Amino acid sequence: MAEFIIGTEIKSDVPTIEVTVNPDRPLPIGRQRFQLVVVDDAGNVSRADEVVIIVADQSAPTAVIRAPSLVPSGQSFTLDGSASFDVGGGRVTTWVWTYAGPAV
Known part of the structure; x- marks a missing residue:
């Protein structure tokens, strides 16, 4: 080596x-x-x-989403993807957000 x-x-x-x-x-x-x-x-x-x-760089980045666990009805809140990272040497340049509907 x-x-x-x-x-x-x-x-x-x-x-x-x-x-x-x-x-x-x-x-x-x-x-x-x-x-x-x-x-x-x-x-x-x-x-x-x-x-x-x-x-x-052939490694996919890792998405990390942070959010409050409880939000009062009718109030806005923030989703935070700033902890997302790319171990393959790149840097995250785009965050694509989707509302996936009610959790079961």
């Missing part, structure tokens, strides 16, 4: 490496480039090969 930092080489004696992502510093959403250079036992160095990985 390796935590990659832009422009910093990580040398390995095996042909695979796991990209370790720190939850406090995830890879930015979007197109991210990784390069590989290999060296043979004679010290010859290859040209760099490159791959582009698309980091995407």
Whole structure:
């Protein structure tokens, strides 16, 4: 496992490496480039090969609704969705409210 930092080489004696992502510093959403250079036992160095990985937010946000548990008849009240969140790296931009009718 390796935590990659832009422009910093990580040398390995095996042909695979796991990209370790720190939850406090995830890879930015979007197109991210990784390069590989290999060296043979004679010290010859290859040209760099490159791959582009698309980091995407594919996690659905979580809706959290707060409301008073009791409201006097005929009085207005506030529904609050500000505690809603997106753990996938995005941010909530739209709240869609629906009155679903009487509870059973």
